[in-house]
Amino acid sequence: MKNIRTIIKKEWAEVFKRRVVVLIMLLVPLLFTLIPLVMLGVMSNTSVGGDVSPEMLAQSGSLPGDMEAVCAGLSGNDCMQVMMVIQFLLMFMMMPLLLPITIAAYSIVGEKTTRSLEPLLATPITTLELLVGKCLAAVIPAVGATWASFALFNIGLILVKVSPGVRAYILGPTWLLGILVLGPILAIIAVNFALYVSSRVSDPRMAEQVSGVLIFPFMGVILAQLAGVITINIKFMLLSIVVCALIAVGMFYLGTIIFDRENILTKWK
């Protein structure tokens, strides 16, 4: 544990001295929090769908998939807000994917470019400690930033006077599972993917860009949700957690193979 702590401390001391990393870590959560707050604030203070019940919206074909069930008990306006907020909550879940890539790309490829990995690997630290340390150093700030911005978002909902029904939906088990459980798992997947990419490229920016392809499957989920192909409910969230946890374990295993000392020293160019 002590060695893992040392690695995390070292990573943070180094990575957070890079302005670009700090900027991304601050700006992305801030944007992801402010934009939905502004939009919800505007919607809460207008009467979009106010006189229409969710049933009527469903009959008119305005509610995709199982949204009727999700909107049960809500006003038309609240239902519209829920429909919109789902997209932003999905964006919130994208944050743990986006943020650690930036850190991991600099922490791993950066070590390659400065050739500081060899002296580090020559210490008594185990490969697993090093890998876990590097992984946590990237995951903790990303998850922390996501959780903090989610908390800020929920406080903001009260300030912009969003109805209790919408707030209850956001703080319901589906999204709590998504943000608190699925988010960290996604972060682990992202870091391991960045690690894999790092073993193939030698420029942190390239690692960041290539690792960015992880967003595409996520965008697919957003589009599928918009098209009504899938509905984000607790069942979907639990299934996603199981699938992503399996992927994370697989990628972690792959990561330990890639992070073999000999591979790093002799094949990472």
Place this chain on the structure above:
Amino acid sequence: MPASVLNTLQLHRTVRLGEPMIKTQDLRKIFKIGKKQKETLVAVDGLNLQIAEGEVFGFLGPNGAGKTTTVRMLTSLIRLSSGSAEINGLKVGVDDTEIRRNVGILTESPGLYERLTAEQNLRIFAELYGIPEPEKAINKYLSMLDLWDRRMDAAGTYSKGMRQKLAVARAILHEPKVLFLDEPTTGLDPEAAKTVRDFIDELKHQGRTIFMCTHNLDEAERHCDRVGIFKQRLLALDKPSALREQLFGRKVVFHLANATSEMCAAVQALPEVKTLEKIENKLLLSLDEPEKMNPVITRVLVDEGADILFIGEIKQSLERVYLEMIRSEDSSQTKKINQSVERNRV
């Protein structure tokens, strides 16, 4: 170089300073290369070494000879393909974590955390090595290596020499029994190189075992008890002076006032004189034991009427020994390749 000389050199005489601290037996490293990893590259081929406790060993060889690969194997950074190696009785490939705790390594490139200060750089390693009083060790080595005044500056702002000194401090911070130094003074200005060299001397006096890869033959000669000339395999292993003697014999020069052909003939008639070369008024002789033969030769020359102005021994540089060895190895490799091509043709 005659094959007999090379064979003699490969007898690998051991200087017995203490118990072996580093021991290798038939150590081999084969890398799989190529896109499909089907080709192989033999980086180290059957290395047999015994380095005693407290010995400073110079590992000489050209670029790509396999020196860094050997160091990486001995510091448990990469696996052995075959053979065995032990560091202070710990088996490489078995006691790897313990080996890493017992050795210090100065890598080819300093590999510092450039955005962190010298103190932060050392603190990370002090923690990873589990040093009981990190502050004391950090302060000690920062002072010893003249980095104290700049300890709070980012390593990225350091000159090349300062970076190397910081890397040396990092390697020695946990007081390892064995120290591996890969090109410790390469690219340093004379002043920084001197600081590092003096520090190596200090470590030598402390009785640490040092395994030093270097291209700097003067450095090897100055610090090392023994040197090994290496190119995939060990070509020679002995004290620098012994290598010189074995390869070139000992040469003595007699400066005369008036060297004549009769004098040359009289000296050459002595069976102990292996070769004689006359350069103006100087006689250059190859002898096995100059201490024994110099008085005899002096008498012969005086009997022949020579006025002897000066007698001295000519020392061949280690550089010449090294170049001879490497050239000889290269030509034998070329010969082998040509023979193999010839055989394939037949």
